[in-house]
Amino acid sequence: MCEKKILLIEDDKDIAELVALHLSNLGYEVECVNNFTEGMKRSLENHYLLILLDLMLPDGDGLDICHKLRREKIQTPIVMLTAKTEEIDKVLGLESGADDYISKPFSIREFIARIKAIIRRSAISIIENEEDIFQFDELVINIFKRKVTIHDNPIELTKKEFELLYFLAKNKGVTYSREKLLNIIWGYEYSGYDHTVNSHINRLRAKIEQTPNKPKFILTSWGVGYKFNDEL
Structure with missing residues (x-):
């Protein structure tokens, strides 16, 4: 059972003890490991x-664990912790499949609020209707199975690619700015990370569009953002 179990992979003993204490006080069971090897093993096996x-x-590099889990189709929410605060690190963290990114040092109040938000979003995403199937010509999105097909051929999407496609399709015709999509899909309110959204849109188009530079499904509203084609 994993309803209340959290894995903490952190080599800083003081931070690990502080985080574990506060999460335990909230009723979560926290498993702590302090190295890459054991962290990879537990995250894959449990x-x-x-x-x-x-x-x-x-x-080892925590990003490698994140990449490995997503390649193995393990969709457990991942929050990355680091003292490296450069923008490129944040973008790399988001594009690795991580659900959020918290820079050290952080306040416990902010940390707990972010963790609760991630868990809440994760719980909502699981509660899907088995009959939630969207079809737009040759593109079929099965929400419950998290499966996408083109002409009945399965399309491999990352967790964030799927969530982005599903959100736009569910709200087809509505244009969303890059900042808004970053906030909704990744839970980020920061500006300056347009590259994260743009790169996911580009990868989605490469996978689902017959001609990615002349998209049929995900359209660009120049100077504004992106929308799903409401004429389908």
Whole structure:
């Protein structure tokens, strides 16, 4: 059972103890490991409500764990923790399939609020209707199975690619700015990370559009953002 179990992969003992204490006080069971090897092993072998992952571990890069889990289709929410605050690190974290990114040092109040928001969004995404199937000509999106097909051929999407496609399709015809999409899909309110949204849109188009530079499904509203074609 994983309803209340959180995996914390963090080599800083003081931070690990502080985070574990506050999460335990909220009723969560926290498993702590302090290295890449054990973190990778547990995250692949067990089921968790959430994984808290330090970017810089003594024997490996936390991003590699994130990449591996997403390649294995493990959709457990991942929050990355790191003292590296450069923008490129934040973009890399988001594009690796992580659900959020928290820079050290952080206040416990903000940390707990962000964790609760991630868990809440994750719970909402699981509660899907089995009959939620969207079809737009040759494109079919099965929400319950998190499956996308083109001409009955399965399309491999990452977690965030699927969520982005589903959100736009569900609200077809509505134009969303890059900042709004970043906030809705990734939970970020920061500006300056347009590259994250743009790169996901480009990858989606490469996978679902017959001619990506002349898209049929995901359209660009120049100077505004993106929308799903409401004429389908």
